[in-house]
Every structure is written in C-alpha cells, then in structure tokens.
Amino acid sequence: MTGKNVVVTGASAGIGRAVCRIFAREGANLGLLARGHDGLAATAAEVENLGGRAVAVATDVSDYHQVDLAADAIETQLGPVDIWINVAFASVFAPFHQIEPDEFKHVTEVSYLGFVYGTMVALRRMRPRDAGTIVQVGSALGGRAIPLQSAYCGAKHAVNGFSESLRTELIHDHSGVHVTVVQMPAVNTPQFTWVLSRLPRHPQPVPPIYQPEVAARAVLFAAKHPARKQFWVGASTVATLLGQRVAPRLLDRYLAATGYKSQQTNEPAPRNAPNLWEPRDDELDADHGAHGSFDDRSHARSPQWWLREHMAPIVAVAGGAAVAAVAAQRR
Secondary structure, eight states, X not given: OTTOEEEXXXXXXXXXXXHHHHHHHTXXXXXXXXXXXXXXXXXXXHHHHTTOOEEEEEOOXXXXXXXXXXXXXXHHHHOSOOEEEEOOOOOEESOGGGSOHHHHHHHHIIIIIHHHXXXXXXXXXXXXXXXXXXXXXXXXXGTSOOTTOHHHHHHHHHHHHHHHHHHHHHHHTTOSEEEEEEEEOEEOOTHHHHSEXXXXXXXXXXXXXXXXXXXXXXXXXHHHSTTSSEEEOSHHHHXXXXXXXXXXXXXXXXXXXXXXXXGEEEEEOOOSOOSSSSOGGGSTTOOOOXXXXXXXXXXXXXXXXXXXXXXXXXXXXXXXXXXXXXXXHHO
C-alpha cells in the first residue's frame, strides 16, 4: 500500500478509525471524511504519526455535493484516489413503529445513499483511468435482518444489492475498477454509546463482539484482493449468512425470541445526545477513537478470519505435503 491514496468515509471513529490506522502503517496516504472536526483532527494526527500523509475534510456523506467536493480537495493535495472505502453509517435502535419518518429517512441517506454517493464519486474518477478499488464495509445484517434495527438492516441490504449490480456492469465492461463488500460481525465501536435508542436499557452489539482492528484487517485484505465479490468476517457472520440460506423461517422465530434481549445490556439506557443529526465529536476534547465500551467482552482475533486470510499459503503447504507423501509412497 506504500504511496497509495486511500479515502475512508466515517474516518473519525469506530471501524473507519481503525481502517485509517492500518492503512497508514502500510504506507498509504489517507483522505479522511466524517462530520466531526475533533475526531477527524485526531485521526489525521495518528496517520501522520504513523508516517502517512492525511487530508481531512469535514463531510456529510448524505450530501452528494459535499462528497464530490471532498474528493476534489483530496485529489488536489494527494493525487488520484486508488482506493475508496465506504464505512460511514447511522442507525436507530427501536421497534419500527417507534421510528419517526425523518429518522428512518436520514439513516437511509447516510447508511445507504452515503455509500451510493461515495461510490459514484470514486467511480467517476476511477473509470477514466481504468483502475481503482471500492470497498464497501457491509454487515451480516445485510444478509439477515434482526429486530430493532429496521432502518440499518434495510440500508445494508440495499448496499449489497446496488454493489452487486455495479459489479456486474464493471465485469461486462471489462473494467479495471473493482468493487467488493466486507460483511462484518458485531464490532465494539462507540456507536452504541451515541446511537439514537428508544430501548429501555443500554444498546449493545449482538455477541460475539470483535474489536475494530479485526474489521480493519479484513478491509485491508479486501483492498489487496478486490476481485472477490464478498468477504465474510467472523464465525458469527458465516453462521448467520449460511443459516439464512438454509433455515430463514427458523431464524425469524429465533430472533423474535432472542433479538430484543441480546441487543441490550443490563445497564440503564445512556442519557447522551444521539449522533443521528449532529456529530458527537464536535464537543470540546470529544475524540472517541476506534473502540466502544465493550473492550472486556470483545475478541481481538477471529480464528475464522485468520484461516480465510491465510488460506492460500495453507492450501499451498497442504498441497506440497500431499505431493511429497505421494512421491514417498512411489519410491
């Protein structure tokens, strides 16, 4: 990744923040997009401390023109964008009948149209060069919806649909531009502290929970291998997506019975102002970093992802061993 120019939306916190760090360690230059200034400034400082160049542009990804202008500013300072990573999202934790129309609309504008706009902006710069990679940070919930997150689940399903359509168009055109989706498990990010929630208790990701660095390693791998359509991260993602293919009606009943309790802790609901309409890191010294409040319950590694990441060398070694065994038997 040395010298590559990489744009990350949602760069100020959570998965986006972890992605910026890992790409900076790989030698990339980063264009950083998010709404909040303090989080962006802290991310830019981290990138530069790791040896990369950073251009931070405060951007609302639900506004196409802001995203387009941000891309112009980044390319002016860094040069052509090689990799564009869509991460930014919003959500509401509530039963569908308790969500207001403007809330549902805004989640869709950020979590779906934000990906569409980022992809449009990237593609309009990459197609003339016939080179580039777009990575969509998806979710297992884009293949199997759960209760209490109807707006977010709908948006993630939509991201899968439009990315699949775009992928077929790029293949048809024999394009050198690639789009791939990384389907994430539950991740320990700050969103569970600032998300708009109407639940009686503190919202949480459905266990098992993984640290943002697990997600970031998967995004880096996807960016290096963009010809693959999707990457599934974590054993829980694999089980969820395969279960949906085999027994969707059974999962409906299971999630109806367990999905409310599994998305809440025993702690009372937080009284913080939600970030749906305004960023939470515009307050004084309000950089929230990559991790949420579940460090003590989160996995820093995923054995499933380690196997996926090292599949090629494992297969090569196994194949070599098999050939050697056959050769030894013939002697």
